[in-house]
Amino acid sequence: MNCYIKKFAFFILLALITFSCKEDQDNQILQNRAENRKALGISAEDLLSDDSYKSMTVEMVFSPAYRPTQQTLDGFTSFINSRVNKPDGVRFIETIISDQNGPFSISQIRNIENEQRTIYTQGDDIAVYVYFASGNANSDTNTTVTLGSAYQNTSIVIYEKTLQEVTNSVPDDLTRLEATTLYHEFGHIFGLVNIQNDDIHPGDKHEDLDHPKHCIIEDCLMYFEAQSITKDNLKLRMERLKVLQNIPSFDLDFCIEDLQAKGGN
Numbered sequence: 001m002n003c004y005i006k007k008f009a010f011f012i013l014l015a016l017i018t019f020s021c022k023e024d025q026d027n028q029i030l031q032n033r034a035e036n037r038k039a040l041g042i043s044a045e046d047l048l049s050d051d052s053y054k055s056m057t058v059e060m061v062f063s064p065a066y067r068p069t070q071q072t073l074d075g076f077t078s079f080i081n082s083r084v085n086k087p088d089g090v091r092f093i094e095t096i097i098s099d100q101n102g103p104f105s106i107s108q109i110r111n112i113e114n115e116q117r118t119i120y121t122q123g124d125d126i127a128v129y130v131y132f133a134s135g136n137a138n139s140d141t142n143t144t145v146t147l148g149s150a151y152q153n154t155s156i157v158i159y160e161k162t163l164q165e166v167t168n169s170v171p172d173d174l175t176r177l178e179a180t181t182l183y184h185e186f187g188h189i190f191g192l193v194n195i196q197n198d199d200i201h202p203g204d205k206h207e208d209l210d211h212p213k214h215c216i217i218e219d220c221l222m223y224f225e226a227q228s229i230t231k232d233n234l235k236l237r238m239e240r241l242k243v244l245q246n247i248p249s250f251d252l253d254f255c256i257e258d259l260q261a262k263g264g265n
């Protein structure tokens, strides 16, 4: 009997220990994630400069049918490396998941991140998460589509299904639209344009006040049409991109100056 009680007490103790370990683990996970659960634009300097973080890890999450083109991924690597100041380098990780059921609200996109993101900022490595979604944005209408969204300090969604639909998956068109959308959303987590109201160019000089948080320069990557666009304008834009032959970049007068002011290149 005594032995039975002892055994019973032992199991209770074990359960308590296990339970408190689980709690510690959960707290630890929340703590690790807190750094990646901040407002858009807050981490611009941390991403661009080498002050707090010496390296960067970009985790790209997608299901097999929605992997961006190899050309897009290659271009993306050089885009990031030419903008950020990370002496210990930038790592690109691919995480393969199953198709998720769209269309998605931003809160569903956040839930998917909670479940699927595996890499968080740790030590002097800052982590960024990009989800290439297997569905459209639920805000799309018959005439307008959302191509991507930067919704937190280190979180981006690219509506890959939408990009495939509007380009009929023609490889060159798809690559151009993927790259433009991806770079544009990265521009937002880099703080462009005036996301945290700390733009070095005052008033309406840089920010397009008719389309807040975007650039007034029409050829710039941060021009408003790169994110959400009417289908008619998208056709025109695709034609313009074709003529340009390459992906738009940050304009040298304003956007690049802002990135440099935050420690980028």
Ligand SMILES: [Zn+2]
Binding pocket: 184, 188, 213, 214, 224, 226, 227
């Ligand atoms: Zn935008």
Ligand SMILES: [Zn+2]
Binding pocket: 215, 216, 217, 220, 221, 222, 223, 250, 251, 254, 255, 256
């Ligand atoms: Zn610009």
